[in-house]
Amino acid sequence: MPELPEVETVVRSLAPHLIGRRIVQAAFTSKFVTPGNRSKLAARLAGRTIVGIQRRGKFILLALDQGTLVVHLGMTGRLLLDGAPAGEHIYGVFALDRGVLRYQDPRQFGRIEWNPRRIARLGPEPLEIGVQEFSKRLRARKARVKPLLLDQSFLAGLGNIYADEALFAAGIHPLAVASRLSAARAARLHQAIRDVLTLAIEHRGSSISDYVDGHGGRGWFQVLHNVYGREGQPCARCGSAIRKITAAGRGTHFCPNCQRR
DNA sequence: CCGAAGACCTGCTGGC
């Protein structure tokens, strides 16, 4: 579910309500979301104060006065402040000195962990890397461009929606070989990624089925999708029917006319 | 190094 724009929106919606709060008590009830010793994790959090919250790739980093708690929302994870409608599938509860934060996740693909090693293996932030560095990294790889964009150690934060949308904006076929892209096309892709992510953040992310921010609010970038979820519909640029194929095991949407091999 | 496939979960939908 949540890619960089959604996670960024969640972080921004939570920050004013969480920073400075003390965790009075925590409880976890899923062996998938919180692998390992759940009561030990809860004990470690009790009494800690939240001093900061930030995003790294698709991860949420909750900086505490001692240590860092890392949350990944997986496909259907939500962090909800009190007042946001919750319901079923609550697998984490953080009782704060003022208010409550809940973790909801029907599919339990998300993770709540203490200093996971995966963070260290993340690639650069797409909104921070410069065009030269991006182009160099991209053209050094023989992989197909779509699977590469989904590789979090190559670039941290893109997922299936924004990879497809960025490739459309850049006019690049998802199965193009990265090392064979010209410098000009690599630069176009760099700019397209920046544009798509920035616009999506401005629209508070894409809400297709599950995604909401910390208050339960939906995003609306989905109305601006050009290819994702638009199989068979006319391309906004040229009118050709949008096609859907499988790449990297994921549904991949593109315009066969605007994105030639 | 690269890609495909299967695994981890639950819920919804589209086609028969």
Place this chain on the structure above:
DNA sequence: TGCCAGCAGGTCTTCG
């Protein structure tokens, strides 16, 4: 109407 295969915004492991 009702059932079930297939699919879903993510990531990891295994295998060729």
